[in-house]
Amino acid sequence: xxxxxxxxxxxxxxxxxxxxxxxxxxxxxxxxxxxxxxxxxxxxxxxxxxxxxxxxxxxxxxxxxxxxxxxxxxxxxxxxxxxxxxxxxxxxxxxxxxxxxxxxxxxxxxxxxxxxxxxxxxxxxxxxxxxxxxxxxxxxxxxxxxxxxxxxxxxxxxxxxxxxxxxxxxxxxxxxxxxxxxxxxxxxxxxxxxxxxxxxxxxxxxx
Amino acid sequence: xxxxxxxxxxxxxxxxxxxxxxxxxxxxxxxxxxxxxxxxxxxxxxxxxxxxxxxxxxxxxxxxxxxxxxxxxxxxxxxxxxxxxxxxxxxxxxxxxxxxxxxxxxxxxxxxxxxxxxxxxxxxxxxxxxxxxxxxxxxxxxxxxxxxxxxxxxxxxxxxxxxxxxxxxxxxxxxxxxxxxxxxxxxxxxxxxxxxxxxxxxxxxxxxxxxxxxxxxxxxxxxxxxxxxxx
Numbered sequence: 001x002x003x004x005x006x007x008x009x010x011x012x013x014x015x016x017x018x019x020x021x022x023x024x025x026x027x028x029x030x031x032x033x034x035x036x037x038x039x040x041x042x043x044x045x046x047x048x049x050x051x052x053x054x055x056x057x058x059x060x061x062x063x064x065x066x067x068x069x070x071x072x073x074x075x076x077x078x079x080x081x082x083x084x085x086x087x088x089x090x091x092x093x094x095x096x097x098x099x100x101x102x103x104x105x106x107x108x109x110x111x112x113x114x115x116x117x118x119x120x121x122x123x124x125x126x127x128x129x130x131x132x133x134x135x136x137x138x139x140x141x142x143x144x145x146x147x148x149x150x151x152x153x154x155x156x157x158x159x160x161x162x163x164x165x166x167x168x169x170x171x172x173x174x175x176x177x178x179x180x181x182x183x184x185x186x187x188x189x190x191x192x193x194x195x196x197x198x199x200x201x202x203x204x205x206x207x
Numbered sequence: 208x209x210x211x212x213x214x215x216x217x218x219x220x221x222x223x224x225x226x227x228x229x230x231x232x233x234x235x236x237x238x239x240x241x242x243x244x245x246x247x248x249x250x251x252x253x254x255x256x257x258x259x260x261x262x263x264x265x266x267x268x269x270x271x272x273x274x275x276x277x278x279x280x281x282x283x284x285x286x287x288x289x290x291x292x293x294x295x296x297x298x299x300x301x302x303x304x305x306x307x308x309x310x311x312x313x314x315x316x317x318x319x320x321x322x323x324x325x326x327x328x329x330x331x332x333x334x335x336x337x338x339x340x341x342x343x344x345x346x347x348x349x350x351x352x353x354x355x356x357x358x359x360x361x362x363x364x365x366x367x368x369x370x371x372x373x374x375x376x377x378x379x380x381x382x383x384x385x386x387x388x389x390x391x392x393x394x395x396x397x398x399x400x401x402x403x404x405x406x407x408x409x410x411x412x413x414x415x416x417x418x419x420x421x422x423x424x425x426x427x428x429x430x431x432x433x434x435x436x437x438x
Contacts, residue, residue: 012307016300039419100389101422129415130422134389137382141348143298156418167377170405171255172308174349174378174411176300 006202007147007187009179011169013144015120016135020187023060027054030103030135031126031154032095033068033082040154041161049152049181049193050124051088056188064093067103068090069131101127102134110142119144122184123176124152129164136168136175146176149184151194185207213435216268216395218427220417224368224393229435235282235366239351239373239380240316241335242287244328246374249317251328254310257404262374265400267427269372272400273335275436284342285331286351288379289324293386296347296354333367335372348381358390368393371428371433372400377412384416384423394424 004022007014014020029050030036037043040176054064084095099106113119122146125132132153136146148168155161170173183194213229215222238245244251253259267337276283290297294313305312305321313320324345337343346355361369369392373380380401384394396416403409416423 012304016303049212102385102389106388129418133387137349137385138353140301141350141353141382143300145300157414160411160414160418161376163408164415165413166405167408170378170408172304173312174304 004189005187007177007179008183009147009177011173012177014147014177014179017145020120024118024120025057025060025062025122026113026120027057027062027064027093027122027124028103028109028135028139029054029064029066029125030123031065031131032085034085035071035082036069036126036131037085037154039130039156041156041158043140043154046126046152046154047077047085047088052193053090053122053124053149053152053181053184054088054093056185056190057122058075058090058092059189063111063116064091065109066093066095067098067107067109067125067131067135068095069098069103100134101131102138103131104135104138104191113144121146123148126154128153128155129160130156133164140175147184148176148178149181150178151181160206211279214438216427216435217431218425220421221425223425223427226393229281229368231282233366234370235284235361235364236272236276236370236372237284237286237351237383237435238273238335239286239371239383240288240375241266241331241373242289242328243318243330243332244288244322247254247318247328247332249328251310251321251379254316254321254377255308259373261404261406261409262402264402265372267413268397269400271433272370272372272397272429276435277338278368278437281370282342282364283337284344284357284360285329285337285345286344286373286379286383287329288346288349289322290314292320292323292325294323305436306419313401317428322388333401336435347380349379352383352390354385359415361392367391369395371396374401375403375409376401377403377405377408380408381408381412381415388423395432396424396426397429398426399428425435
């Protein structure tokens, strides 16, 4: 099993209690359905990034979880069924359905992660300000140690995305930490795909 | 108790609520974390060095909204973030992060132990204090639903519509509004009754609510609500 390095993340090296542990590491892909993929900026590019990262996580001994979301419906007609995306080639892990935009809402995610002892979460997916953020917030309140991977989540808007990242890092990491994809790849023992890319957006330039 | 039904509020991106009228018996004003720790001198946020004016800006409009909602017979619910005195409900990473920035949960601060239930700094500021008969929810996290009795109380009372005030916009208010929306509650956030430690994050949080036709509900200034309740 590969020895992993702590991720160079903001506002603290992730995870908080030392190096990532392959037995505790899990990639959580939120917004893994056609609705959110269709709304994500650069979604095809993000799909490729998530596919590579998922295979890397599996290679080092981690797991992956994929979540499709029913949509909260204001009309009493009921919840539309989501159309999940396929898992990327070479990636494994359960495909769950959540009853809301938060992957924990009405899903088996919490029970699954507790049962399998996975509490170090790499958060990725479609809809940075939507499913990805709701899921990270819920995970953090439940005590999971979360890392939002920049460059592995598709944004819904260009102007709110920077704040979605910045709000994670406020107050010493109020929902966890953020890191560029390259930093995560390095910590998992892989050569970064784009060593100079994936910069963490600064709050100033994205507002 | 009034049994009047009120019309819709001029909100963004749609006239709120979606189902055409405000029924006080089915509606609650949820005031989130107006605690000394977050908006009072010497509290947690003050100890972290943020500008208190940003979190206090919504207090005055919230006072007016509280008066209007109480008079209209709308339920009022207050929330407080805080941990048990032995910190047994505080995740270790949350504790570590707070210590790392010099505002350790459970540490002695100018208003008692930081973010601990029962301490002076954990109390709600006088300006928007609860009155007899109003519900108070104590929560260990940012969201008001996780590990609390809020959902059960709302369902028991038959409350389906929620109006939000409180701090901070991008953290506890947004998390609670997202959770409420996922659970099927129809949500309105009052833009001038909330604030954050960072103006950009406040503005982005308001915008995120209104994305995609109101993905988490709607946003309106408090004047638009008060106009409807006092019409």
